[in-house]
Amino acid sequence: MTRYAIDDACNALVASWSTGIGDAAAVVTELPRTELDRQQLRRLAADLTALSQLCWRSYTHPASAADQHGPDSVGRRRQQERDAFATVLPLLIDAGQAAGEPVGTKVGRAAQAVARTLRSLDTPQLTTQIAADVATELAAVEQAELGDLSDRAEQAVALSREDASPLQISQADTLLRADPFGCPALLTQIDPAAAAVAAAHWFHAAVTVAARQAGLHPIQVVASAEQHGKPLAVESLTEIASFITAGGRPRHVVMPLIRTALNVGEGHLRGITGLHERVTAARELLDKTHTDHPDLDLSPDTVHVPLTPLNPARPAPDLLDNLLNGMQTCWHTYQHSRRDELPREQLRHAFLTAVRQEAHAQGERLL
Template sequence: MTRYAIDRARGALVAQWSIGIGETATTVADLPPALPRHELLRLSAGLTRLSHACWRCYTHPADVADHQGPGSLGWHRQQERDAFGTVLRLLTTAGRSVPPPAGTRVQEAAHTVGRALHVLGSPALTARITGDVAAELDAVERAELGDLSERAAQAVALSREDASPSQVSQADRLLRRHPFGCDALFTRLDPTAAAIAAAHWLHAAVVVTADLTRIHPAQIVAAADQHAKPLAFESLTEVVGVLGRGGRPRQVVMSLIRNALHVGEGHLRGIIDARHRINAAERLIGTVHAEHPELGIGADTVPLPLTPLDPGRPAPDLLENLLHGIQSCWRLYERYVALHQPRGGTVEGVRRQRLRRAFLIAVREEAGLRRDQLL
């Protein structure tokens, strides 16, 4: 989403958003020095809130809600999306309507911005803000169609409850060229779609590594976790386990991301899964307490993670984990060959390049054999 701020040094309203590997900013309007600072801050806060409400229509599309029909979650989401058509009018008429429009967060945020513009009383500023909000709405609409260019590029930093098949195909093509990942996966594509493709390629890398080493896939994932961030092991295990049982990448990736999005909004989805987590934590606490009673570890002293992903950015977080898993499969593959080659020692120079090429060829072949599971 776009964040708005007042640059006091330049006397300007600026807009800033993430583009995957950094942030970009643009000047929305120069501000006359006579305008009250408090109202300008209210305006910037309202614009940020409006952007958040609009982009939530992208990350939480109506057609993937669990329930549809009048009064349902899907219905409310569609109401938010339909409110896009009223936003620009509210920016210029809010000063003439005392109560805010009932119903949607999009309209309430637009009304807040319109009221701030009315109080500031600058037609030139209102025109610039209206143009910028129109560009923001257009960016959301283009992102919904899979076009993540220019201002719509901020979608690459968001986690969506759905993924475009065309974006998944683009990610698959990128991974075929760069199985260990590349910047384009983070800067050109929706991270949910990229994670679906990366899950497919991780499974291929695990299969190739397991065929060579005769190590169980779960142990391969455990080895891959040696240098990973906390909880990466759990998400990688879930992905490899589901795909090993014949599941599809979309199925497991969407489940992980949706659960994390629910946790991020303060909801716990899946009582059975939560019960399993609590039981596992209690067993671990009991074991540690029995072996080290001096530590004083109890049920109230150990944090219980509700999701293996970062709730604030679950799709990019999962994508990072999956690419780490692919790279770790290569490191395990290489170590195995180094330990079992006739001369012993390490794989170096030209031999390492040949081995790496052989690994990538095998992974590409394996991924190609299972491509029907991806799309």
């Protein structure tokens, strides 16, 4: 989402957003030199940030990804929020609507809050500039929905979506075919959920090649992963490798992982089966620890049960990072298992050639 702030030194309203590698910023408008209420200006920045967050939620949580549709369903409410985009600019421009009864959508109410603050500031030129920037923001969301993550829509690369565009998956697959270890374009031009689906396909190909070369089971290769202080990363990689090895499609394991983490980030879990499995596993581990180390004083209340192996604040980028690090693990396993004296670059070429062949052979499962 776009974050708005008041730059007191330059007397301007500025907007910033993530680009996947660092943030970008732009001046929305220079503020009038008249003595405007600084607290109200900061309220305006906060209201604009809230509006942007709700608009981008229509991108990350599209109606098409909802499990339920029909009257008073999640899918229907999401579609109503998306349809409310058409009401935003009229609400900002029409002071009468801003003063009226609250509208029925969160997006509409957020726009109404911006309009009320603009009305209290009573500066027509400021209202015009804000409306123009909000129009740009809405256009960026619509552009991202179409799979174009350029310009201001590039902020979508830092978000986690409940659905993945087949077009974006295909684009990520093309980038990974050129460089299976990943490249900057994968992080800055592709929706991370779609990139993670494609990366899971290539990760499994690398696991297969490394396991075959080393004479190991694929899960043994995954278990050797070093994830730089992220112990739960191996859990996500193991789940992905196991699922695809059993014949599943990358999309069908990646998207549930991301959705579960998104739910956790919002303070809830959907369904009790997964939670029950995690609690059971934690109890079994606790019982084993008591048996192996009877001198340790452990109680169930001291056990931390992770609800998701991904960072709930950024699950799709986090999973993509895990998968790309997992590719490096596969390469190290392959390299250390070779008995010949080939130079490192020749070994790397042989590994990448084998991975590309394996990924191509299983290409029909990607989309």
